[in-house]
Amino acid sequence: MMWDGYGMGAGVGGLVVVLLVAGAVVLVVALLRSGRSDRTPDLRGQGGRALDPGPGTPHAEQILAERYSRGEIGAEEYEDRLRRLRGR
Secondary structure (H helix, E strand, O other): OOOOOOOHHHHHHHHHHHHHHHHHHHHHHHHHHHHHHHHOOOOEOOOOOEOOOOOOOOOHHHHHHHHHHOOOOOHHHHHHHHHHHHOO
């Protein structure tokens, strides 16, 4: 009897391909998660309250004013949000 070369080797080769694809998927997911955490820092403390962002970080009213000046929001929305920020 002659072997055509398709014995156990085909099963092992298929397993290797499945493992390589699974490894590539895990690598892509890990890279996406690491990139996302760098762009969106968590400013929450253990109690769930926002931490003070510290000096040099734009204040909420300043960010709002910049959005208004760029035309991202209208005058009515700006005044409404400003009023909410100030607690009135």
